[in-house]
Amino acid sequence: MKFTIILSFTLLVSFSALAQKETPAKSCCSPMLASLTTQQEALPETSIYQFDHQWKNQFNQPFQLVDLKGNPVVMTMIFTHCEYACPMMVNDLKKVEKEFTKKHKDVKFVLLSFDHLRDTPERLLEYAKAQNLGDNWILLHGDAEQVKEISLVLDISYEQMESGAFAHANKKLVLDQNGTIVFSMDGLQTKPKPVVEAVNKVL
Numbered sequence: 001m002k003f004t005i006i007l008s009f010t011l012l013v014s015f016s017a018l019a020q021k022e023t024p025a026k027s028c029c030s031p032m033l034a035s036l037t038t039q040q041e042a043l044p045e046t047s048i049y050q051f052d053h054q055w056k057n058q059f060n061q062p063f064q065l066v067d068l069k070g071n072p073v074v075m076t077m078i079f080t081h082c083e084y085a086c087p088m089m090v091n092d093l094k095k096v097e098k099e100f101t102k103k104h105k106d107v108k109f110v111l112l113s114f115d116h117l118r119d120t121p122e123r124l125l126e127y128a129k130a131q132n133l134g135d136n137w138i139l140l141h142g143d144a145e146q147v148k149e150i151s152l153v154l155d156i157s158y159e160q161m162e163s164g165a166f167a168h169a170n171k172k173l174v175l176d177q178n179g180t181i182v183f184s185m186d187g188l189q190t191k192p193k194p195v196v197e198a199v200n201k202v203l
Contacts, residue, residue, distance in 0.1 A: 043069075048153050049179035053146045055112075058128050058139040060121035065179065068138075071108045072202050073175040074195060077156045079115035079166050080127040088188045089170055090131055095192040096172075097136070100199070107199060109137045114151075114158050114166045116144045155184070174198040 043049050049066040057063040074096055078086035093109050100107045113119035119127075124139040133139075142150070151158055158168035172195055174183035183198035 043178055044180055046181075047179035048150070048175070048181070051149065051153070053142060053149070055140040055142045055146065056121045057141075058121055058124040060125075063138070063140060068108055068110065068175070069179065070177050071106050072177060072199050073108045073110055073179075074199065075110040075112065075154070075173045075175060076171060077112045077114055077151065077154065077158070077168065079113055079168075080119050080123055081115065081165065085168070085170055085188060087131075089172070090133075092172065092188070092190055092192070096195045096199070097134075099192060099196045105136060107136065107203075109133075111137070111139045112147070112150060112154075113139070113141055114147060114160075114168060115164075116142060116147050118164070154181070174202070176202040 043066075049064075049069055052064060052066070055063045055065075074093055076089055076093065078089055080086070090111070097107070097109060111124075113124065119141055121141050124141055128137060128139055154171070154173060156169045156171050158166050160166050170186060170188050172185050172190070173181055174195060176182050182202060183195070185194055
């Protein structure tokens with residue numbers, strides 16, 4: 001219920017702003033924009049893919065969450081300079097990944113960074129290599145506003161400290177093919193079974 005209220009309110013504000021800027025379809029819409037709009041219109045109201053912010057992945061390529069549409073997704077938020085909780089979270093997701101490597105390679109693992117200043121795409125790529133993350137892992141960098149907004153939608157609280165590090169919740173999420181959150185679990189060094197079962201339900 002909390003997620004639905006936050007998402008519905010944010011979408012209402014975003015769509016109202018878009019409505020004020022609306023211009024005739026014949027003069028404004030490129031094929032790419034029209035395709036994106038069509039994808040979003042086909043999504044349920046609870047989908048986080050309704051947010052059309054443009055992120056950058058670890059290869060410095062533009063990326064929107066709706067690009068994940070059609071795939072089951074395991075998602076969390078981290079920052080790469082974290083020396084304790086975040087490596088443990090990534091390790092937890094690696095355990096989940098092992099359950100799908102042979103059976104379902106279309107399961108995506110997404111790491112959204114809290115650290116909009118230091119976690120540049122270049123830094124994220126270095127981190128992906130150091131962690132030996134494969135092609136089905138997507139690491140995303142956004143600005144401060146994007147990070148704050150997505151953290152509210154995912155219900156992952158965080159606070160930046162004077163040192164530049166982040167105190168944050170440790171939550172693993174499973175999204176279905178339309179970007180609706182179907183499962184969440186808090187904690188570190190958790191067993192992979194609950195997450196694996198949640199993914200299997202949407203496959």
